[in-house]
Every structure is written in C-alpha cells, then in structure tokens.
Amino acid sequence: MTTADIGLIGLAVMGSNLALNIAEKGYTIAVHNRTASKIDDFVVTAKEQGLEGKVVPEADLAKFIQTVKRPRSIIIMVKAGQPVDDMIEQLLPHLEAGDAILECGNSLYTDTNRRFAYLQPKGIGYLGIGVSGGEEGARHGPSIMVGGAEQQWKNAQPILEAISAKFNGEPCCAYLGEGGAGHFVKTIHNGIEYGDMQMIAEVYGVMRDGLGMNPVAASEVFKEWNKGPLNSYLIEITGHVLAAVEPKTGKPLVELILDKAGQKGTGVWSAIAAQMLGVPATAIEGAVAARSISSRKEERVAAEAVYGKRTGGKSSVSLVDLEKALLAGKIVSYAQGFAVMAKASEENGWNLPLATIAKIWRAGCIIRSRFLDQMSAAYAKGGATNLLMVPDFVTIMKDAHKSLRTTVAAAAIDEFPLICLSASLAYFDSYRQALGTANLTQGQRDFFGAHGFILIDREGEQHGKWPSTLGK
Numbered sequence: 001m002t003t004a005d006i007g008l009i010g011l012a013v014m015g016s017n018l019a020l021n022i023a024e025k026g027y028t029i030a031v032h033n034r035t036a037s038k039i040d041d042f043v044v045t046a047k048e049q050g051l052e053g054k055v056v057p058e059a060d061l062a063k064f065i066q067t068v069k070r071p072r073s074i075i076i077m078v079k080a081g082q083p084v085d086d087m088i089e090q091l092l093p094h095l096e097a098g099d100a101i102l103e104c105g106n107s108l109y110t111d112t113n114r115r116f117a118y119l120q121p122k123g124i125g126y127l128g129i130g131v132s133g134g135e136e137g138a139r140h141g142p143s144i145m146v147g148g149a150e151q152q153w154k155n156a157q158p159i160l161e162a163i164s165a166k167f168n169g170e171p172c173c174a175y176l177g178e179g180g181a182g183h184f185v186k187t188i189h190n191g192i193e194y195g196d197m198q199m200i201a202e203v204y205g206v207m208r209d210g211l212g213m214n215p216v217a218a219s220e221v222f223k224e225w226n227k228g229p230l231n232s233y234l235i236e237i238t239g240h241v242l243a244a245v246e247p248k249t250g251k252p253l254v255e256l257i258l259d260k261a262g263q264k265g266t267g268v269w270s271a272i273a274a275q276m277l278g279v280p281a282t283a284i285e286g287a288v289a290a291r292s293i294s295s296r297k298e299e300r301v302a303a304e305a306v307y308g309k310r311t312g313g314k315s316s317v318s319l320v321d322l323e324k325a326l327l328a329g330k331i332v333s334y335a336q337g338f339a340v341m342a343k344a345s346e347e348n349g350w351n352l353p354l355a356t357i358a359k360i361w362r363a364g365c366i367i368r369s370r371f372l373d374q375m376s377a378a379y380a381k382g383g384a385t386n387l388l389m390v391p392d393f394v395t396i397m398k399d400a401h402k403s404l405r406t407t408v409a410a411a412a413i414d415e416f417p418l419i420c421l422s423a424s425l426a427y428f429d430s431y432r433q434a435l436g437t438a439n440l441t442q443g444q445r446d447f448f449g450a451h452g453f454i455l456i457d458r459e460g461e462q463h464g465k466w467p468s469t470l471g472k
C-alpha cells in the first residue's frame with residue numbers, strides 16, 4: 001500500500017526528530033530502522049505527540065520502500081562513512097528510476113560526490129544534505145543545505161522547506177549545487193562554528209584569568225553582548241552555560257567540566273579543504289588546532305610544570321575591546337570560510353550562491369546570528385567575495401580591528417593563548433598588506449632550488465646568480 005509522502009531510515013536522535021518534524025507539518029512519513037525496537041519506541045513518541053496518524057512504521061525494508069509514493073524520497077540518517085555505502089547497497093534493489101536517497105548526516109563531501117556519480121547512471125538521485133541545529137533544530141526547524149540531483153531536490157523541496165527554520169518567513173533551506181555541494185557547505189558551516197566557539201572560549205579565558213571574573217559575571221557580559229552586534233545562538237548559549245550550577249556541589253558547572261574538547265571531524269575536513277584549495281583559513285585552522293591542544297591535557301600539565309604558570313598579572317584589556325575583538329575575529333573567520341566556499345565552487349563547478357548560504361544560516365543552525373543577516377544583505381548587493389572587501393564590513397572592520405589588536409597584544413604580554421583571535425589578526429594584517437615579504441621567500445627558493453622569481457620592473461621569470469655555500 002502506497003501511503004507515505006516520504007520515507008526515513010535511522011531513528012536515532014536526529015532521525016527521530018526529523019521524522020516528527022515532517023509528520024507535524026502534515027506529511028505522512030514511513031519509518032524504518034535496522035533495530036526494530038527503535039521503530040516501536042518511535043511510534044510511542046509519535047503517539048505522545050499526537051502524530052501517530054502521520055507515521056507508517058515498517059520493519060521490513062522492501063515493504064518500507066513500497067509504502068512510499070513515487071518518485072520516492074528516502075531520507076537516510078545513519079552514521080557517516082561505510083554505513084552510508086552499506087545502506088545505499090541495501091536500498092538499490094528496491095528503488096526505481098527517478099527515486100532519490102536523501103543522505104542527511106555529516107558526510108565528507110568527496111564521499112557524497114562519489115555516491116552521486118555512482119547512482120546517477122542508475123537513474124537514482126542522490127542528495128547530500130547538511131542539516132544543522134542539533135536535536136532541537138531537527139525537531140522544530142533546522143537549516144538545510146541541499147546538494148546533489150536537482151530534479152529529485154524539486155520532488156522533495158516542499159517537504160524540506162516546510163520542516164526548515166524560517167527567517168522572516170523565508171525557509172532556511174536551499175539547493176546549492178550538484179554532487180557534494182550541500183555537504184561541503186555544511187562542512188564549512190562547521191569550520192566556522194569551530195571558529196566562533198573557540199574565539200568565545202578565548203575571550204572567556206581572558207575574562208576568567210585576566211579580569212578575575214567568575215562564571216556568573218562572565219555570563220552576564222555574554223547576555224549583554226547578545227543584545228548587540230554579536231547577537232547569536234552561540235553567544236546566547238554561552239550565557240546559559242556559564243550561569244549553570246552543578247546540583248551536587250552547588251559549584252559553577254563550567255568550572256567542573258574537564259577542559260578537553262571533542263571533535264567529530266568536520267572542523268578538520270574544512271581546514272584540509274581550505275589547504276587543498278589554497279585558500280587561507282587560519283581562524284578555522286586555529287580553532288581546530290586549539291581543540292587538539294586542549295585534548296592533550298597530560299602534556300599541558302607537564303609543560304606547565306616545566307615553564308611555570310603564566311606570570312602575567314591582571315589584564316589591561318577592557319570588556320569593550322573584548323566585544324569588538326570578537327566581532328573582528330568573527331568577520332575574518334567568516335571571510336575565510338566564504339572564500340573557501342567561493343574557491344570550492346569554482347573548482348567543482350557548483351556555482352554556490354554565497355548570499356543564499358548566508359541567508360539559510362540566519363535561523364535554525366548553530367551559527368545563526370544577526371551578523372548573518374547583515375552578511376546576506378551585503379553579499380546580495382554582489383561584488384567582492386571576500387567579506388573584508390564588502391563595504392558594510394569594511395566600515396565595521398576599520399574600527400574593530402583596533403580592539404582585536406589591543407586584545408591580542410595584551411594577551412601576548414599577559415601570556416594568554418589566543419590561538420584563533422591572533423590567527424585572525426595576522427590574516428587581516430597580511431591580507432591588507434600591499435607589500436609583503438614573499439620577495440625574500442622567492443629569493444630563497446631560487447637560491448636552493450632554482451625555482452625562479454619575477455622582478456617588479458621586467459617581464460618573465462628570472463634567476464639570481466647565487467654564491468655556492470658548499471665547503472663553507
């Protein structure tokens with residue numbers, strides 16, 4: 001019996017919440033899971049939420065497929081990597097030309113490119129979809145970044161738009177390009193997420209150790225900042241995290257959490273992609289590195305025993321400077337992330353719509369912010385791809401970079417590690433420096449490897465007449 005508008009496989013947290021979201025929007029959804037008991041649990045939850053009439057549970061994979069209307073859209077929400085390939089192979093014998101697999105995990109975009117190319121000649125559409133917003137987003141409105149088969153996107157578009165977050169009534173969901181375009185954009189979203197989180201953590205470090213602020217006082221500052229240009233989900237939750245109390249001890253929760261950050265891979269992928277594309281993304285790389293350093297707790301403890309605790313006293317930096325430093329660092333980090341996307345778009349022939357990407361990140365996703373509204377408006381005017389050259393942001397940056405400088409300089413003297421903020425500042429200073437120092441690098445390259453250089457006053461590649469260093 002064909003009754004469902006769409007199917008979903010994989011009823012873990014994200015899958016269940018997406019399925020409930022779809023049912024709530026009035027669509028009938030067939031659900032399947034390898035472990036059948038999860039299907040029963042899901043039905044109970046759907047019932048509790050008054051949505052059981054919209055759910056078609058099916059433990060048999062072949063029957064599950066048959067319940068979905070053609071052309072079929074089958075969402076798969078399984079662990080990234082081999083499980084996705086295994087699931088594709090299981091689905092293939094049951095699918096018909098024109099059907100589509102919608103893969104909504106955090107997959108590596110090159111895997112998505114490969115799967116798209118594998119399924120295309122078989123007449124099966126493959127959509128690699130980035131879904132951001134965590135559990136709550138999946139249930140009530142995530143940001144949805146779609147890449148892959150355009151025809152099958154059109155089939156699924158009404159449902160995906162209906163379940164997505166809305167910003168001023170506009171769905172935060174868009175088709176971004178063929179193959180792995182959607183997953184690539186999600187990866188860069190996560191790289192930017194890492195940058196935002198790390199810069200916030202660095203500022204918290206200055207507040208805690210340099211300004212002697214307790215978590216409650218720091219929380220109040222973040223709550224205040226959330227009313228200004230930094231207004232964003234991550235600043236908002238920072239206020240909540242800092243204010244939380246651990247019930248057993250009554251102590252601030254944040255002070256009891258071990259300072260080792262986890263990571264599942266998307267930050268690393270965005271840093272690798274940036275490097276491979278030859279686009280500098282130092283803020284994102286700094287954020288990834290900061291997580292790796294954080295995880296080496298034992299080494300850090302040993303190194304502190306060797307070098308001693310920081311000797312710097314109270315920091316001279318003001319809260320006004322910290323707020324602006326965060327804004328400047330954020331502009332640089334987003335400039336880098338968007339430059340990576342622009343280059344990837346060129347290399348992969350995706351034609352990524354940068355203004356649309358900023359738009360669909362305005363609500364639902366982890367990096368949602370007021371800033372992205374400004375950014376989408378600025379990009380919509382066209383012109384420069386690097387945010388640092390977009391007029392509205394030039395105005396902000398001309399002022400804010402001074403605070404970033406003050407903050408990074410004070411932190412260096414006071415011995416605070418601002419790995420991401422200092423990377424942002426160095427990028428900014430390199431980016432706007434007309435005369436750099438690579439002339440020397442080129443001279444060195446020619447000296448030891450005859451790699452050649454260009455002289456500013458003539459055409460063509462030149463070489464120097466270098467002395468031999470042998471036998472000296």
Ligand code: 6PG
Binds near residue numbers: 366
């Ligand atoms: C989102 C998030 C999400 C990601 C987590 C964990 O957009 O909803 O990016 O997709 O999985 O943030 O990522 P890490 O474990 O790498 O921090």
